[in-house]
Amino acid sequence: MKRFLIVIFLVTVVLGLRAASTIPxxxxxxxxxxxxxxxDHRVMSLACYIRQNPSMPPDSLSEEQWFxxxxxNYDGWQSLxxxxxxxxxxxxxxxxxxxxxxxxxxxxxxxxxxxxxxxLIAEVEAENWPQVDAYIDRMLKYQTTFAAPSSSAYPLPLxxxxxxxxxxxILLARIRAFAPKWSNCLR
Numbered sequence: 001m002k003r004f005l006i007v008i009f010l011v012t013v014v015l016g017l018r019a020a021s022t023i024p025x026x027x028x029x030x031x032x033x034x035x036x037x038x039x040d041h042r043v044m045s046l047a048c049y050i051r052q053n054p055s056m057p058p059d060s061l062s063e064e065q066w067f068x069x070x071x072x073n074y075d076g077w078q079s080l081x082x083x084x085x086x087x088x089x090x091x092x093x094x095x096x097x098x099x100x101x102x103x104x105x106x107x108x109x110x111x112x113x114x115x116x117x118x119x120l121i122a123e124v125e126a127e128n129w130p131q132v133d134a135y136i137d138r139m140l141k142y143q144t145t146f147a148a149p150s151s152s153a154y155p156l157p158l159x160x161x162x163x164x165x166x167x168x169x170i171l172l173a174r175i176r177a178f179a180p181k182w183s184n185c186l187r
Contacts, residue, residue, distance in 0.1 A: 002073075021143060022127060023065050023068050023069075023124065024129055025062050025065060027068075027128075027129050027132055027136075028064035028065045028067070028068045029047070029062070030133055030136050031046065031064070031068055031071075031132075031136050032045065032046040032047040032050065032064045032068075032156065033045055033047065033136075033140060034046050034082050034136070034139055035048070035082060035084075035143050036049050036081060036082050036094075037078055037079075037081040037082075037084075037128075037145065043094070043147070045180070046067065046080075046082075047064065050063050050064065051063075057174050068124075072120075072121050072124050076079060076121075077097055077098075077117040077121070078096060078097060078098035078117075079096050079098070080096055080097070081094035081095055081096045081187065082094065082139070082143065083095045083096070083113045083142070083143075083146075084146045084147035084159045085101075085102070085104070085105050085109070085141060085146060086146065087104055088104060090174065092146075092147055093158065095113065097113055097114060097116065098114075101113060101114075104110070109143030112142070116135065116138075116139065118121045119135065120132065120135045123135060124164060161169075
């Protein structure tokens with residue numbers, strides 16, 4: 001039984017490598033422009049995520065193609081938190097496609113989040129690369145639209161920056177006022 005499972009695993013890996021080698025490098029790199037929220041709640045591009053969590057891709061595949069093999073063939077998409085949502089408290093949370101989404105996300109967005117990857121994978125399997133790129137573009141637009149902090153999130157940090165700048169300017173003015181007196185003391 002153990003040998004059977006190992007054989008099944010190896011066949012799956014070989015078939016996955018074959019599928020990844022058909023994903024064009026440009027499409028894989030395009031996909032890796034998407035943002036992901038990691039376990040430490042840091043948001044980064046998938047390309048950065050790959051560099052921080054390197055694997056050993058076969059020589060003929062780019063890191064992006066290798067990563068896309070994992071995502072498209074081994075259900076890695078189910079755990080990638082790539083869908084942002086701004087809650088009622090103005091905090092942005094990131095969700096995976098397969099997770100239970102909060103009720104604050106409207107039905108239309110929930111449907112999109114749950115259906116986009118199965119549709120994207122169907123296009124990858126059909127090798128319809130222009131449609132795959134179109135899905136990726138829509139996902140990037142979704143991320144930039146819903147991950148952008150609202151303008152109401154800016155006032156407090158902006159006020160702090162302005163106050164810090166004023167304090168620095170006041171200190172510099174006082175230092176310049178005393179500078180001639182100090183230069184006389186140093187002689």
